[in-house]
Amino acid sequence: MTTTTRHVLEVDDLTPGELAAVLDASALAEWDAVLGGQGVALLFEKPSLRTRNACEVAVVQLGGHPLSMHRDEVGLGTREPAGDVARVLSRYHAVIGARVFDHGVLREMAAVATVPVVNLLSDEGHPCQALADLLTLQQHFGKLDGLEVAFVGDFNNVARSLAIAAAMVGVGVRVACPPDHAPSADDLDRIRLAGAEPFVTSRPNEAVDGVDAVYTDVWTSMGQEGESDTRRRAFEGFTVGSTLMRAAPSHAVFLHCLPAHRGEEVSAEVVDGPQSIVWQQAENRLHAFRGLLLWLLGQGRG
Numbered sequence: 001m002t003t004t005t006r007h008v009l010e011v012d013d014l015t016p017g018e019l020a021a022v023l024d025a026s027a028l029a030e031w032d033a034v035l036g037g038q039g040v041a042l043l044f045e046k047p048s049l050r051t052r053n054a055c056e057v058a059v060v061q062l063g064g065h066p067l068s069m070h071r072d073e074v075g076l077g078t079r080e081p082a083g084d085v086a087r088v089l090s091r092y093h094a095v096i097g098a099r100v101f102d103h104g105v106l107r108e109m110a111a112v113a114t115v116p117v118v119n120l121l122s123d124e125g126h127p128c129q130a131l132a133d134l135l136t137l138q139q140h141f142g143k144l145d146g147l148e149v150a151f152v153g154d155f156n157n158v159a160r161s162l163a164i165a166a167a168m169v170g171v172g173v174r175v176a177c178p179p180d181h182a183p184s185a186d187d188l189d190r191i192r193l194a195g196a197e198p199f200v201t202s203r204p205n206e207a208v209d210g211v212d213a214v215y216t217d218v219w220t221s222m223g224q225e226g227e228s229d230t231r232r233r234a235f236e237g238f239t240v241g242s243t244l245m246r247a248a249p250s251h252a253v254f255l256h257c258l259p260a261h262r263g264e265e266v267s268a269e270v271v272d273g274p275q276s277i278v279w280q281q282a283e284n285r286l287h288a289f290r291g292l293l294l295w296l297l298g299q300g301r302g
């Protein structure tokens with residue numbers, strides 16, 4: 001099968017209709033072996049549990065061969081320019097996925113790759129996680145349009161992709177962050193352009209009032225370890241515990257992209273409690289990546 005050079009570096013590289021098509025493909029119980037023995041290159045500058053397992057299994061399910069490469073094996077931008085890596089891998093593989101520190105590396109690869117390049121995580125976004133998040137909400141509530149989700153904590157790459165993706169499918173976006181870790185003006189413009197007027201506050205109780213889902217992520221992401229103590233102080237009062245969950249409606253669910261630091265951004269009683277659907281969410285990383293591959297390779301485009 002001939003592939004396209006359509007790249008997914010952030011979730012708003014898709015139109016709302018395309019995003020819906022990817023979600024439909026992610027929910028399929030049966031699918032064609034669209035890779036037909038072709039390879040998929042998976043580059044990892046950062047450690048990975050869910051992303052690597054989800055991607056490798058999805059590729060196998062679609063009849064392909066995943067080839068995972070670590071930072072010290074490739075040396076993106078050090079041993080070899082990222083563009084040269086993309087040119088070479090395009091000759092071997094049907095799709096390139098990359099989990100990187102600097103989003104600019106993805107742009108450099110996409111500028112010259114002749115096969116689709118997919119962002120498996122960068123400092124700017126995590127679109128595959130956002131796809132899994134929407135799929136999880138859709139499975140749980142039977143719909144997306146009209147739901148509301150609150151993100152509590154650091155408005156990081158995960159939060160950015162979630163907020164944009166949610167706005168694209170009619171999900172209301174509420175954000176509670178310390179002022180120095182809140183969405184930028186550009187972030188807010190992108191969310192509005194995607195279709196929602198975001199509600200931003202520094203008070204978690206305000207953010208979760210009336211929502212259908214409460215979402216958080218670690219306060220210190222990979223590459224920020226030197227800021228751990230400063231960040232713990234900055235996010236004091238932003239832990240999602242049982243008291244905060246009681247401020248949300250009783251039907252609200254708890255989401256987390258994992259790994260979770262129990263006792264920091266979330267309490268053990270919440271992440272391991274009855275409102276938590278984080279394990280279903282983690283499983284959906286597999287289904288979402290498979291759905292994205294199906295869409296990129298032609299199945300599910302209508």
